[in-house]
Amino acid sequence: MRPAIIILPLAFLAACATPREQCINQVTRDSRVLSALIAETEGNLARGYALETRQEVRTVSDTCRGRNPDGTVFLFSCEETETVNRTVPVAIDLNAEQAKLTSLRERLATERRAADAAVAQCIAANPE
Incomplete structure (x- = not known):
């Protein structure tokens, strides 16, 4: 349920963007992804190790409340x-x-050159 809560506002924000902004956002997406990967890799090298997120699932004992048909409350494990x-x-x-x-740095340089040309096309196709 939580991903939907995060995605819906982003969808509304994307819908508010002008066609020019949408176009520029789309053509520069790969550059942003590569930049994030470069930052992560630089952090790994600076630390000397990577960081990984793992999910741990555990069962927690608790005391719950229930209600009898007559309205009285009872506790149970x-x-x-x-x-x-x-x-x-x-x-x-x-x-x-x-x-x-x-x-990654080489790919980013290549991607930025391609993105610059694509941004110029977005601006030409969608003048404000």
Whole structure:
């Protein structure tokens, strides 16, 4: 249910964007993704390890309330399932991570050149 709560406002915001903004947002998406990957890889290299998010599912014992047909309240033991996200360090090959960073930077440079041309087309097609 939570992803829908997050996605719906974003959908409304996207609907409010002008055609020019929508076009520019679409053609620069890959550059933004590559920039985020570069930032993550640089962080991994600076730390010397990567961070990974893992979900832990556990059962928690609790006391629940119930209601009898006559309206009286009673307590009973119950169990609830709880999911917790935990960030854990993960070992990485620093040489491979450095090679990945170099590759990502090269791809970003290429992607930005292509995005610049596409943005110019968006501006020409959708003058404000």
